[in-house]
Amino acid sequence: MKKCIYVLLVTFFVLACNNDDDRSSNNEPTLSGSWSVINVIGGLAGIDDNYEEGVIVWNFDEQTQELTVTNNNVESVIYDGLASGIYSYEILIEDENTSLIIDDIIYNLSILTETSLVLDEGAFTSDGFQLTFSR
Template sequence: MLLAQSCNGDDDAQQNSEPTLNTTWSLINVSGGFAGVDDDFESGIITWHFNNEASEITVINNDTSNAIHSGYASGTYTYEVITTPNDTTLVIGNTDLKITTLTSSQLILDEGMISDGFQYTFSR
């Protein structure tokens, strides 16, 4: 019985933790675009490290595959998060990415353009 109770406590702690961008995320899939891209990437090949204090994302893109689109090139980008009653948007330069999912283990960003936007799926 003690084992079952201790497992429940761990689950509660994970459910109560607040999801945050402020960590390193691995890009694992890019889909969408005019060409109908659906490319998977091994975890750790392309990472985005969010630094909330500096409002910067450091992208390390070590993809050497023939993917049509692997997200942003390596570099440091400034960002802003805009929250409205209807949605939350991550703004990187001139690009607005809707945050459609943010959990402790998954982040999904969507450019939202019907025919030529991309959706980026990350894991932690």
């Protein structure tokens, strides 16, 4: 009888244990990958411009900390984000605020989910712009 109880206990512990390595550690949203600018709002002129997905694409490479921007906007607008090119970036976390620094431009990282990203230069407190992205 004791032997049967020991076998059951060992079986229970073996089955109850799980390997945390099997779980995905990437449950947190990430900048990595391509994001399409879908809206730019703000500035002194109070712009509010919408863009189709794929017209302006920002591709973040977290390994090299490089941002590749492909800006195919041909419309005449006041501001549509960064020009096409490759930029260095870094993420700065202070207290509860997260900033994204691209070259010398500081954006407040307002929202980051799997499908939505909002970067704010101070659109509502100064003459900055807010850019909204989607995947």
